[in-house]
Amino acid sequence: MHTSTEAWPLTDEQRAIVELCREFAEKEIRPRGREFDERDVESPVDLFQAAAKVGITDFMLPVEYGGGGFTDVFTQCLVQEQLCWGDPGIGNFLCSNGFFADPVLALGTAEQKEHWLxxxxGPHPRYTALxxxxxxxxxxxASISTSATRTGGGYLIRGQKAWISNAGLADQYVVFAKTDPARRSSGVSAFLLHKDTAGMTFGEPMRKMGQRAIVCREIFFDDVFVPESGRLGPEGQGFHGLMKTFDVSxxxxxxxxTGAARAAYEYALRYARExxxxxxxxxxxxxxAFRLADMATRIESAWLLTLHAARQLDAGADAGKLAAMAKLQASETAMAVTWGAVQTLGGWGYSREYPVEQWMRDAKLEEIEEGTSDIMRLVISRRL
Structure with a gap:
């Protein structure tokens, strides 16, 4: 664990979940990272089930629905950093149900939360997708074009989604669509769907540069009927729920x-010493030595900013700007540090015999997903 974590004292429960995830990352995730990178379009469902049995896949969900009760973003960061130290793609895959749960918790009724969360x-969870x-x-x-048109007793969804993590594998989906196409953000609504809903089909797995343990597909909606009870929150509130989700995610x-960066730094440091x-x-x-010093400094600063943003969000503050800052700093740190690790290993860093080239490919996604680095700069600049 980073020494800077102790700037915020941890409870015994937090220490226990972090230690559990550190051990799982070291013994179960790290040895399988290259395997699923090579498989390209296959997710480690066996690792997901193993993680579920020890409480990792639902640690972030509320106790009242059977989860571990670590609903604070600070603890979620502690866990995610450890798991992604093991392997970024696998770590993000194991916690993917948390991303699904966020809009349900933000917008859902009591009945929806019970039914979908x-x-x-428990030990045999369903898979989900956003x-x-x-x-x-x-x-x-706000510019999505997938539409949800009112019909008798519900909505008909038409359109297409792309780059959807866990699509096809997931049993449950939160889908964002326009209920009022003439409006931008205020015309977006959210809907809950099961995989077997008629008219919902999936494309072939999309081949990616990195984080291949998370398989992405397109989703096609051909007059998919969703009952009124499947709408998540009021009409036009989907974008608001999505932005709340983005602050967390x-x-x-x-x-x-930061976990991926730490893995690359530690590997490069050990190589440089030996x-x-x-x-x-x-x-x-x-x-x-100077390169390694820069890598260590960037990691520590990214981690402190991340934990600060988490604490502010947990305290109820408007953390949109801090969330964007944390993601920008940490994702660009991961890219710089993994590049530095490859450079430190020289020709061996460029070889698939060593993991740092994979981690560099994995790190690139962090500069793109949930808003690119350019978008993060735009978000920050608008709140200066």
Whole structure:
């Protein structure tokens, strides 16, 4: 664990879940990272089930639905950082039900929460997906074109989503669609769907640069009927719920990026201490030592900003700007540090024999998902 974590004293329960996840990451996740990178379009469902049995996949869900009760973003960051130290793709996959749960908790009725969240808890949880991105709409979520038109007793959804994590594997979906196409953000509503809903089909797995343990597909909606009870929150409130979700997810993804950066830094540091070049250990070469110093400094600053953002959000503050700052800093740190690890290992870093080249590919996604770095800068600049 980072020494800076102790700036905020942990409870015994927090220490226990962090230690559980550290051990799981070391013994179960890290040894399987390369395997699922090579498999390309297959998710580690066996690891998900193993994690479920020890309480990792539902630790972030409320106790009243059977979850672990760590609903605070601070603890979620502690866990995500550990799991993504093991492997970024697998770590994010194991906690994916938390991303589904956020809009349900923010917008759902008591009945919806019971129906859609309880199946995510316990040793045999369902898989979930959050469907926002479209072929023509990524970071600009207000511009989605998937429509939800009122019909007798509910809505007909028409359109297409792309790059949806867990699509096809997931049993439960939160889908964002326009109930009022003439309006931007205020025309977006959210809907809850099961995988077997008529008219909902899936594309082939999308081949990606990194984080291949999370399989993405397109989703097609051909007059998919959703009853009134399947709408999540009032009409036009979907975008508000999504932005609340982004405040959480951006901070948690910042923790994930920091974990990936820490893994690469530790690997490069160990290599530099053990490997010799020109008659002395690599770490004694000033250029390498300075690079490692920069890597360590960036990681520590990203981690402190991430935890600060989490604490502010947990305290009820408007943390949108801090969430964007944390994600920007941590994701660009992950990219810089994994690049530095490859550079430190030289030719071996470029080889698939070592994991740092995979981690560099994995890190790139953190600069893109839940809003690109450019979008994060835009969010921050508008709140200065």
């Amino acid at each position: 309880r199946p995510l808890c 469907a926002t991105t479209e072929p023509g709409s990524g970071s600009d979520a 951006r901070i948690v993804l910042a923790a994930a990026a 490997r010799s070049q020109f008659g002395k250990p690599v770490i004694e070469h000033q250029a390498v």
